Amino acid sequence: MYLTPRATIHRLSPDRSLLINSLSGAVDIVDDELRAKLLELGLGRRPALSDQETKSLIGRSYLFPDWGRERAAFLEIYQACQQVAARRPLQFVVCPTYTCNLACSYCFQSDQLRSRRQAMTQAHVPLLFQAIERIAETQPDRKRQLVLFGGEPLLPATETVVETLLRRAGEKGYAVQLVTNGTHLARFVSLFHLYEGAVKGAQITLDGPQPVHDVRRRWRDGRGSFEDVVTGIEACFEHGIAVNLRVNLDSHNLPHLEAFAALLQERGWIGQPGFRCQLAPVTDHLGTSGYPFLMTETQLVEPVLDLWERRPELRRVLDFRLFRVLHHLTSVIEDQGRSATMPRFHYCEACRGDLYTFGPEGLVYVCTESIGDRGNAVGRYAPRFRLSRKKLTRWHGRSVVTLTECQECSIATFCGGGCAYAALKRYGTPMRAICDDAQSVVQAYLSRLRSRYRQDARMTAMG
């Protein structure tokens, strides 16, 4: 029999261990006797397993007749994921400009990029929609979704072109999502109203209570943006536009999360149709920002779990699915698999072939983080449409199925192989894994789980 390399075993107490399977999502507790047998299996030996043990281990996809069957099971899950993912809309991210009116303390886009005065013109719009149709022609059954992104897409200078984009999207029946800093939202909401039905929702960033947000997300002249953003959010509610609030999280605003949750409650946002609030760790995939408040996901494990133990009700208010590894672990281990978390074969949609980004200079990218990096564009839509199949294949061929480093990795489907753009910048090719701190997130979480398990055992013993 062959033990999948996707299984890991972690001691929980002197006589109990946790078995985690990143091939099937199974999580089990085993005693010391079975632990010893599993360790032997891992070394290629053949310990004597009882019929019941063999049946359970096969049923939970830990054991296979041989390496080939294990690999086939892995590929079968991958293919099924691809099949389900193909039902999602194709996403076309449009940057009307790279310019941004804010100067956020942690922005991943370079100041040079955000200061570019280039904006899409009316002449770009028909070319952009022609390019979308060309790209999507091989997948006629998939819906198309337009995502307005930037820079900041909603600026007074982009109003005309945004209106044209909305009109064309409405004519074509494309849903539209916005990713905006929210500062000019109130001005644009009446425009969205004209194209009612096209704009499905807006992701708006609010980083905490006013004094915290205003230090982090300032206008270029130094003023805080809190009041403008709140006005925009409430204008969305008035017009029935779903709001996905994003909180970019690091050590600067982490201590203010409880106050922020109280603010959401006070303003009556929780419970608004379609409202959700997502925490997103501030990341620096390229390691070039020098931002002093960055926290790795590992560093965030302890304070976030502390907060949930103290205030469990906040877990429903502050969605943490963007903590990629931790979310997988907790949803499998603590929600008994009820949550809808699935294996991650791709780190992000840039490698899934579901997303194309259009810059105001006429270029097409697959990674939203790489916009403006001309050398990493995969083609252009203006003045003429052209895509480089060679460049596309490098991105779209990247998954934990193809990355060499992920072949035997026990947590590959929890992490997805890491950021492709970071790999490209670091190694000159996206076809390398970026492991970052995925393993240490697992360890930090397990260490926490272990102490909780011991505490529970003590409480039980005290009776």
Place this chain on the structure above:
Amino acid sequence: MVSLNETATLWSQRLRRATSGGLMGSVADVDNPGPDCCWLICDVCCWVVC
């Protein structure tokens, strides 16, 4: 061996139901999202598909 999650919720089982159309609601319909579609989120850039 004590299982912390049911075998029916394992990825292979859930995906089998998904590919045979057994999921609840419209998996990727932005106009009519179903209860099983919440994992269809574009996670890096964080806008919500459904």
